[in-house]
Amino acid sequence: MRHSNHGPVLTRMLGDTGSLIFVVVLIALTVAVPLCNVYLPEASALHVTDYTVALIGKYLTYALLAVAIDLIWGYCGILSLGHTAFFGLGGYAMGMYLMRQIGDRGVYGNPVLPDFMVFLDWEHLPWYWHGMDIFPFAMAMVVLVPGLLALVFGGLAFRSRVTGVYFAIITQAMTYALMLAFFRNEMGFGGNNGLTDFKDILGYELSADGTRNALFVASGVGLLLGFLIARFIVTSRLGRVLEAIRDAESRTRFTGYRVAYYKLWIFTVSAMLAGVAGALYVPQVGIINPSEFSPIASIEAVVWVAVGGRGTLYGAALGAGAVNFAKTWLTGAYPEIWPYALGILFVAVTLFLPKGIVGLVSQLRRRMRRKEPS
Amino acid sequence: MKTPALLESFSDRSRVFDFVNRPAAGAKPDVRHGTILYVEDITVSFDGFKALDALTLYVDAGELRCIIGPNGAGKTTMMDVITGKTRPDAGRAWFGQNIDLLSLDEPGVAQAGIGRKFQKPTVFERHTVHENLELAMAGARGVWPVLLARLSGEQAAHIDETLELVGLAERRHDAAGSLSHGQKQWLEIGMLLMQEPELLLIDEPVAGMTPQEVERTADLLTRLAGKRSVVVVEHDMEFVRSIARTVTVLHEGRVLAEGPMDTIQNDPRVVEVYLGE
Numbered sequence: 246m247r248h249s250n251h252g253p254v255l256t257r258m259l260g261d262t263g264s265l266i267f268v269v270v271l272i273a274l275t276v277a278v279p280l281c282n283v284y285l286p287e288a289s290a291l292h293v294t295d296y297t298v299a300l301i302g303k304y305l306t307y308a309l310l311a312v313a314i315d316l317i318w319g320y321c322g323i324l325s326l327g328h329t330a331f332f333g334l335g336g337y338a339m340g341m342y343l344m345r346q347i348g349d350r351g352v353y354g355n356p357v358l359p360d361f362m363v364f365l366d367w368e369h370l371p372w373y374w375h376g377m378d379i380f381p382f383a384m385a386m387v388v389l390v391p392g393l394l395a396l397v398f399g400g401l402a403f404r405s406r407v408t409g410v411y412f413a414i415i416t417q418a419m420t421y422a423l424m425l426a427f428f429r430n431e432m433g434f435g436g437n438n439g440l441t442d443f444k445d446i447l448g449y450e451l452s453a454d455g456t457r458n459a460l461f462v463a464s465g466v467g468l469l470l471g472f473l474i475a476r477f478i479v480t481s482r483l484g485r486v487l488e489a490i491r492d493a494e495s496r497t498r499f500t501g502y503r504v505a506y507y508k509l510w511i512f513t514v515s516a517m518l519a520g521v522a523g524a525l526y527v528p529q530v531g532i533i534n535p536s537e538f539s540p541i542a543s544i545e546a547v548v549w550v551a552v553g554g555r556g557t558l559y560g561a562a563l564g565a566g567a568v569n570f571a572k573t574w575l576t577g578a579y580p581e582i583w584p585y586a587l588g589i590l591f592v593a594v595t596l597f598l599p600k601g602i603v604g605l606v607s608q609l610r611r612r613m614r615r616k617e618p619s
Numbered sequence: 620m621k622t623p624a625l626l627e628s629f630s631d632r633s634r635v636f637d638f639v640n641r642p643a644a645g646a647k648p649d650v651r652h653g654t655i656l657y658v659e660d661i662t663v664s665f666d667g668f669k670a671l672d673a674l675t676l677y678v679d680a681g682e683l684r685c686i687i688g689p690n691g692a693g694k695t696t697m698m699d700v701i702t703g704k705t706r707p708d709a710g711r712a713w714f715g716q717n718i719d720l721l722s723l724d725e726p727g728v729a730q731a732g733i734g735r736k737f738q739k740p741t742v743f744e745r746h747t748v749h750e751n752l753e754l755a756m757a758g759a760r761g762v763w764p765v766l767l768a769r770l771s772g773e774q775a776a777h778i779d780e781t782l783e784l785v786g787l788a789e790r791r792h793d794a795a796g797s798l799s800h801g802q803k804q805w806l807e808i809g810m811l812l813m814q815e816p817e818l819l820l821i822d823e824p825v826a827g828m829t830p831q832e833v834e835r836t837a838d839l840l841t842r843l844a845g846k847r848s849v850v851v852v853e854h855d856m857e858f859v860r861s862i863a864r865t866v867t868v869l870h871e872g873r874v875l876a877e878g879p880m881d882t883i884q885n886d887p888r889v890v891e892v893y894l895g896e
């Protein structure tokens with residue numbers, strides 16, 4: 246049954262089975278993985294290795310990015326092929342904070358300037374690096390910078406009624422332009438090496454077990470909150486309007502809704518969620534470089550959503566997990582075939598599973614129910 | 620007689636007092652002169668072909684007006700101009716004396732109080748019948764208020780009433796896409812009513828309806844007039860005769876004739892246009 250925007254907010258948000266199961270499983274995962282890592286002996290079958298904690302932690306941040314994409318694509322029909330730009334910007338904001346945390350422990354021992362700036366013979370910190378050593382300020386930038394870019398970019402695009410494939414193409418151009426810019430040393434973001442060699446976060450050593458698990462929990466909580474925010478939106482009347490725009494944009498206008506504002510709003514919210522995902526990603530993988538902005542990375546993220554199932558939110562998260570699990574396994578076993586596998590996967594899903602894994606599951610359930618004599 | 624272009628540009632209120640035609644949100648049309656819709660000298664051309672040719676038309680407040688005309692006469696194009704979908708090459712369109720329709724976009728026109736039913740029924744197919752009505756319901760259209768909107772008891776009752784009125788109470792939880800053609804037409808009329816517009820523009824409301832449905836539609840539209848102003852475009856002469864007081868005949872983008880149905884039917888020019896087809 247479709248959700249409706251009356252009744253208590255919590256029933257409204259978690260009224261459908263899929264969302265409820267997702268939230269329960271996510272909470273269980275967030276709690277259990279660190280516990281199994283810390284308290285179970287390594288010999289135990291249920292022990293989770295440090296490597297796996299970091300890996301699943303990374304998947305959780307990808308899942309949050311996927312939720313952000315599904316929010317605009319699945320519900321409002323806005324296909325962004327540049328969403329890792331926002332993910333990357335959030336990541337860079339976090340990376341800048343982590344760089345400043347290194348202090349004088351870098352190779353050159355400069356208390357203020359990161360190593361790569363000393364290497365470039367820079368004497369002063371660029372203005373946009375100021376304040377990034379203050380955690381709350383850096384975290385504000387994690388959401389504000391992607392949000393601002395989305396606001397400006399989306400404002401221009403939606404006002405001129407750029408839609409569909411044209412919009413997808415200009416988002417690719419946007420992320421490509423960012424990638425080229427961040428590759429340049431003069432930009433002050435470490436060029437093609439990006440930002441790395443982080444030491445600690447909030448005074449805690451990044452390589453410590455406790456920090457790794459804390460970051461994992463933060464990613465789980467981040468995904469949970471992002472999912473709940475997205476659910477709150479899509480189950481509100483605003484969610485109905487977004488779907489109306491997706492299905493019949495012109496009719497929505499004649500009903501009195503300013504379509505461009507709605508698109509801009511949801512696009513900006515989505516970009517902010519992607520920024521948070523990027524910020525959670527960077528300390529767990531220990532590096533951020535311009536390859537995060539590569540156009541193919543954004544396309545990959547859209548494939549996760551398509552594989553999981555568009556327009557359910559939890560399907561997107563599931564797709565991000567499933568595809569990246571496959572990717573980790575494949576790139577370990579046969580690294581050269583991953584790009585082909587991704588392409589084939591996308592074509593196969595489009596042709597045979599238009600509603601993704603989630604659609605397949607509900608189809609199977611319906612078929613089983615029909616077989617039972619009623 | 621034609622005003623010289625220069626003079627016209629001075630008398631054009633939209634240029635002299637820019638603020639005059641930017642009515643505050645929620646401004647109602649001023650109909651103290653008894654006219655709710657002024658369409659004056661509207662010309663629309665598509666690649667040199669004039670779909671509307673200096674069309675001039677006035678609709679009184681509370682009136683039920685029927686517009687007829689052969690295919691391609693420009694009826695739908697006229698509605699496109701009024702609702703902000705198509706920008707005319709020339710002319711003026713005012714809603715009451717105070718709202719310049721040509722300065723508004725589609726949502727602006729809708730918010731000012733003009734509701735439109737399309738020739739091809741357009742409802743939100745994947746939304747339920749109830750949701751369609753809820754989306755159309757008059758009220759705040761801003762992003763934040765819509766995000767936090769809850770259906771009040773009064774509003775729910777209003778939707779229920781409308782569901783009864785358009786005969787779709789039983790289908791309220793069904794996807795609108797599953798309705799029959801006639802039911803979609805009714806749902807769209809229901810959505811119009813939820814918008815509580817001052818002026819309803821209704822393009823071919825009875826296409827694809829059964830005779831009973833046609834009769835009920837006629838009844839509904841007749842009851843609406845008075846409280847609201849209604850402009851109906853229709854080909855079905857039977858239907859037009861059953862509801863019309865004043866009929867306007869469009870032909871090749873111009874008004875060919877206007878008057879009571881009986882006069883119109885016997886007008887030789889009208890007969891020629893219709894029989895000439």
Ligand SMILES: Nc1ncnc2c1ncn2[C@@H]1O[C@H](COP(=O)(O)OP(=O)(O)OP(=O)(O)O)[C@@H](O)[C@H]1O
Pocket residue numbers: 665670688689690691692693694695696697738
């Ligand atoms: N977007 C457009 N581009 C080019 N020509 C158009 C366009 N819209 C309408 N026309 C032409 O303008 C003329 C008037 O069309 P309109 O749809 O207003 O007619 P109508 O009176 O509503 O006809 P019908 O009874 O068939 O609905 C037609 O000749 C049509 O082909």
Ligand SMILES: [Mg+2]
Pocket residue numbers: 694695696738822
């Ligand atoms: Mg028409």
